[in-house]
Structure formats: structure tokens, C-alpha cells
Amino acid sequence: MVEPTNTNLPISxxxxxxxxxxxxxxxxxxxxxxxxxxxxxxxxxxxxxTPFYGSRQMARHLRREGYxxxxxxxxxxxxxxxxxxxxxxxxxxxxxxxxxxxxxxLRDLEITHSNQVWCTDxxxxxxxxxxLYLVAIMDWYSRKVLSWRLSNTMDTSFCLxxxxxxxxxxxxxxxxxxxxxxxxxxxxFTGLLKAHGIRISMDxxxxxxxxxxxxxxxxxxxxxxxxxxxxxxxGHARKEIGDWMQYYNMQRPHSTFExxxxxxxxxxxxxxxxxxxxxxxxAA
Numbered sequence: 001m002v003e004p005t006n007t008n009l010p011i012s013x014x015x016x017x018x019x020x021x022x023x024x025x026x027x028x029x030x031x032x033x034x035x036x037x038x039x040x041x042x043x044x045x046x047x048x049x050t051p052f053y054g055s056r057q058m059a060r061h062l063r064r065e066g067y068x069x070x071x072x073x074x075x076x077x078x079x080x081x082x083x084x085x086x087x088x089x090x091x092x093x094x095x096x097x098x099x100x101x102x103x104x105x106l107r108d109l110e111i112t113h114s115n116q117v118w119c120t121d122x123x124x125x126x127x128x129x130x131x132l133y134l135v136a137i138m139d140w141y142s143r144k145v146l147s148w149r150l151s152n153t154m155d156t157s158f159c160l161x162x163x164x165x166x167x168x169x170x171x172x173x174x175x176x177x178x179x180x181x182x183x184x185x186x187x188x189f190t191g192l193l194k195a196h197g198i199r200i201s202m203d204x205x206x207x208x209x210x211x212x213x214x215x216x217x218x219x220x221x222x223x224x225x226x227x228x229x230x231x232x233x234x235g236h237a238r239k240e241i242g243d244w245m246q247y248y249n250m251q252r253p254h255s256t257f258e259x260x261x262x263x264x265x266x267x268x269x270x271x272x273x274x275x276x277x278x279x280x281x282x283a284a
Contacts, residue, residue, distance in 0.1 A: 044081065044124055048218075082122055103202070105201035111141050117139075120163070130152070133154055134241065137162050145245050164192070175199045176200060221244060
């Protein structure tokens with residue numbers, strides 16, 4: 001995918017073109033066993049249906065499916081995937097002292113136009129022999145995906161690259177909403193938001209409904225693309241996700257918007273008619 005011997009195009013430019021963070025390309029993961037990768041895929045599918053399952057209930061579900069697994073193993077895999085149950089849990093540790101948690105600003109706020117509020121999240125993407133993480137930045141009002149990046153590490157850099165791209169293309173929003181993940185509470189990420197005069201909003205701990213629209217994006221992406229295409233590698237994932245994101249923004253009508261697409265709503269356009277998406281046929 002990336003050609004380090006290419007003298008005409010540096011690695012940084014190749015990573016930008018492929019929507020892959022530079023740090024993730026240099027990183028060499030230890031890898032998980034084929035069984036663990038299978039379990040992670042099953043956990044991901046079940047979590048979309050029952051986001052209230054913690055590690056104990058998820059382990060029970062997997063045992064009912066015929067897999068002899070314990071809670072501690074499931075808990076480690078869920079942490080690796082970056083998911084946790086939606087219920088409130090007791091506070092057992094303090095946050096990093098340099099990572100400030102900001103209040104949630106969207107409660108009872110009337111969102112009436114594009115670029116009023118943006119939001120972001122990270123999700124797990126299974127591959128044939130591994131997995132990646134996907135971050136996306138969405139306009140809350142129109143549901144348009146403004147930028148996205150794939151990475152094989154849960155670092156801050158690929159989130160920053162997605163944010164920088166969105167701001168470069170669309171300007172700065174009034175408010176930016178995230179969860180309390182360390183990538184989004186980091187000084188680098190919040191500092192970039194502040195530098196552009198963007199107000200910072202963060203979900204309550206375990207409050208997935210505070211960022212519900214991007215959670216719905218993940219559900220649609222996985223059922224309509226990820227699980228159907230069964231990505232074999234990072235290049236395959238990047239292409240198919242890119243095609244689906246374009247379809248989602250430009251062709252996929254939303255009943256909330258009387259059949260308009262996210263792009264039409266973002267641009268303030270009327271409904272332009274029905275589409276037949278040629279690139280979204282099921283894989284043969």
C-alpha cells in the first residue's frame with residue numbers, strides 16, 4: 001500500500017493520499033491470534049445490537065455461541081477495541097491530571113444549521129488478519145461526514161489529521177462534541193480546537209446517547225459495508241470505506257430530512273430526487 005522506495009512521493013504524502021496516519025504506518029503491531037480476531041468480530045457485531053453488554057454479559061453471550069472464553073479475556077478484547085457498556089460505572093481511577101474533561105453543551109440546544117456542531121468518534125474495523133481503527137468527523141445538523149482516517153493504533157495523531165482536514169475544507173464549527181476518550185481529551189487535540197476558537201463539549205461518562213448520530217453512522221457503515229465486504233487488508237478497507245462514505249454523503253437519503261442526502265442538507269439544497277447507487281451492490 002505504502003511504497004517506502006518511491007523517490008517521487010514521500011511516505012507522508014502517500015499516507016495522506018491513503019487516509020492512513022504516518023505514525024500507524026511505522027508501527028509494527030504484535031498481532032492477535034485467529035481465535036481472538038474471530039471473538040473481536042463477534043463482540044463487535046453483538047455490541048451493535050446490545051451496547052449495554054459489559055464484559056461479563058458479553059462472555060456469557062460468546063459461551064452460548066460455543067466459545068469457551070472467560071470474562072477477563074473478553075474485557076481485554078473490548079478494551080483493545082475501544083468499546084465499553086453504556087451504563088454508568090463506578091469511578092475507580094482518576095483521569096490524567098493534564099486531560100481536562102469539558103461539560104456537555106448540547107443538552108436542550110437547538111441545532112439549526114451546518115457547522116454549528118461537529119462530533120467525532122472512533123470505531124473498530126475487522127480485517128481478515130487483523131483490525132484497524134476508524135475515526136470520522138461529522139456535522140451534527142446534516143449528518144455529513146467531513147473527514148475520516150484509518151489507523152492501526154489508537155493514538156492521537158490520526159484523530160488530529162482528520163480534524164485538521166475537516167477544518168481546512170469546511171472552516172471551524174462553533175462547538176465540537178466528543179466522548180471522554182484520551183485521544184480527544186489530549187492537550188494536542190483540545191489545543192487545536194481552542195486555537196480555532198471552537199467551544200469544546202464532551203459526553204458524560206458512558207453516555208453514548210450524547211453522541212447518538214455518529215453511533216448510528218457506525219451501525220449503518222458496518223451493516224451496509226464492513227460485514228458485507230469482509231475486508232482482507234488495509235487497502236481493501238480504505239477503498240470500500242471511502243466508496244461507502246461518498247455514497248453516504250451524496251446518495252443515501254435520510255428519512256429525517258424528507259429523503260435529502262447529508263450533502264444536500266449541509267449545503268441547504270432541496271431534495272434532488274431518487275438515486276440508484278451503482279457502487280453499492282453486494283459483493284459477488
